[in-house]
Amino acid sequence: MASVAPDKILEIKQLISNHLSQSDINNTIRDVLAEYSQRHPNSGPISRDHLIRELKNRGAVDSMMQNIQFGTQQPSPRQRQKSLTTTTRPTVSTVDTDQLVSVPLEQVNFDANRRHLYLQFLNGKAFTGKNNAQKFCLFFYFEIEILDYLNEPQSEGYPGYSSSSLASSFSISILFRNQRFRTRPFACAGEPYINQGFLLELHKDKQQGKINFTSNKKKYFI
Amino acid sequence: MADSETLLSICDRVHIVLTRKDTLGEIHLVSSHFLEWRQVLCAPANKTNRILELNGIGNLSFSFSYKRISIFFCLGAENKLPVGVINVCLQIIPPLNENISEDILAAQLDLEHTKSTERERLFLIYAKQWWKEYLEIREEHRTRLVKIFGQVIFIEYFHS
Numbered sequence: 001m002a003s004v005a006p007d008k009i010l011e012i013k014q015l016i017s018n019h020l021s022q023s024d025i026n027n028t029i030r031d032v033l034a035e036y037s038q039r040h041p042n043s044g045p046i047s048r049d050h051l052i053r054e055l056k057n058r059g060a061v062d063s064m065m066q067n068i069q070f071g072t073q074q075p076s077p078r079q080r081q082k083s084l085t086t087t088t089r090p091t092v093s094t095v096d097t098d099q100l101v102s103v104p105l106e107q108v109n110f111d112a113n114r115r116h117l118y119l120q121f122l123n124g125k126a127f128t129g130k131n132n133a134q135k136f137c138l139f140f141y142f143e144i145e146i147l148d149y150l151n152e153p154q155s156e157g158y159p160g161y162s163s164s165s166l167a168s169s170f171s172i173s174i175l176f177r178n179q180r181f182r183t184r185p186f187a188c189a190g191e192p193y194i195n196q197g198f199l200l201e202l203h204k205d206k207q208q209g210k211i212n213f214t215s216n217k218k219k220y221f222i
Numbered sequence: 223m224a225d226s227e228t229l230l231s232i233c234d235r236v237h238i239v240l241t242r243k244d245t246l247g248e249i250h251l252v253s254s255h256f257l258e259w260r261q262v263l264c265a266p267a268n269k270t271n272r273i274l275e276l277n278g279i280g281n282l283s284f285s286f287s288y289k290r291i292s293i294f295f296c297l298g299a300e301n302k303l304p305v306g307v308i309n310v311c312l313q314i315i316p317p318l319n320e321n322i323s324e325d326i327l328a329a330q331l332d333l334e335h336t337k338s339t340e341r342e343r344l345f346l347i348y349a350k351q352w353w354k355e356y357l358e359i360r361e362e363h364r365t366r367l368v369k370i371f372g373q374v375i376f377i378e379y380f381h382s
Contacts (some may be wrong), residue, residue, distance in 0.1 A: 112316060115224045117259055119236060120311040122271075127306030168244045170252070172308075175237040188242060194308070199315070202232060203224035 028058065110199055120197035121172060121183060127190050176200045226318045229263055230327065233334050240276055240305065253305045254279055258331075259312055263322045268314035276305045 004012075020026075032054045036046045055061050110116060169185035170192060183196045236257040242250045253276040262270050357363050 110315075113223055115229065115318075116315045117236075117262070118311075118313040118315050119257075119259070120313075122309040122311060124306050124308045126304075128304065168242060171241050171243065173239045173241065175239075177232075177234050185243065197311075200236070202314075203228055 025055075028055065032058070115202045117176070117200040117202050118197060119174070119200060121194040123194055124170075124192040125190075127188075127192060174198060174200075177202075223316075226263060226320065226322050229314070229318070230260065230322055230330055232260075235259065238274070238276075251279060253277060257310075260327055260331075262312040262314055263318065264324045264327055265312075266321070268317040268321070269312070271309065271311050274308045274310055276308060278303045278305045 029051070032051060033046060036050075036054070052061075168188050170188055171183055171185045172194070173180065173182045177200070179200055181198045183194060186192050186194050236259055238255045238257055239251065240253040240255075242252050244250065255274055255276055257272075257274065261272070262268055356368070
């Protein structure tokens with residue numbers, strides 16, 4: 001520790017603090033505390049050992065450690081091995097992200113020898129909802145209805161992940177150099193929460209471009 | 223691995239289409255956008271946030287009735303009302319060793335634009351020539367109705 005410059009230590013502390021805030025560990029700790037005070041109403045504050053044990057039991061520590069990325073975006077040898085053995089799949093995949101701005105790519109296997117464009121849809125704003133007009137033709141006269149889809153009743157549940165098929169929902173489809181993807185449906189809202197990313201292969205080297213992905217790509221077609 | 227010059231030469235844009243599934247399960251096209259992604263090559267650490275303004279493509283229709291006569295208007299592809307904006311984050315992975323300067327990117331985009339407009343101009347000249355020759359073949363061709371130009375919703379398809 002003595003060989004590390006003080007500003008580096010500060011930087012490391014900042015990184016740790018950032019990671020802790022991103023991992024949503026505070027909420028987990030709050031849950032543990034609430035549960036503890038309910039179970040033991042008269043035992044005073046929780047001990048540190050007990051708290052850590054509870055967090056370990058809930059898997060919070062494990063999941064936090066798994067999300068740590070070391071160095072640059074190079075995948076570990078094991079990940080690379082995995083991506084080699086699964087080359088029949090397209091290297092490009094949907095990435096689920098938990099944070100609005102950060103870029104956790106740890107769940108994706110991709111070929112680090114090719115450059116990719118990582119395109120994330122974070123959120124939407126100022127959706128007017130009165131753009132899509134539908135027209136109905138009824139015997140000799142025309143009637144129009146401007147569908148105000150923002151005022152339709154939404155399903156209850158987590159915003160942005162409406163599970164009910166009754167609610168109307170948006171979806172974004174993208175096409176880039178023969179790669180087609182589609183986001184999960186997200187709620188038709190004024191400020192929809194999307195938070196989904198796609199890894200798009202930018203360039204295929206001639207030696208590596210021999211694998212034919214067409215059979216796997218069909219399911220992505222719009 | 224592809225270097226910055228190779229990436230700069232990729233003129234394909236990302237086609238982004240927003241659809242809406244209504245309560246009956248029908249899917250409607252809401253917006254179509256072509257995203258020029260190469261600004262990310264100039265950004266620090268090859269990562270940048272962008273705001274996409276999505277415009278509608280839907281047919282906005284109006285009608286009014288007067289003494290059992292209805293008049294119906296339908297605006298077509300030119301009707302581009304804003305639908306909303308979407309925040310996106312673009313990133314090159316793995317990042318480039320050195321960034322491209324904005325001047326070079328601007329020059330590249332200018333060059334591509336010039337080429338594309340030149341191609342369109344040549345096509346129009348060709349089409350006009352074809353039409354002139356067609357009229358000269360027979361006398362009756364002068365009165366025959368022929369539609370030689372059509373317009374599609376995604377006018378951008380012509381450019382790509």
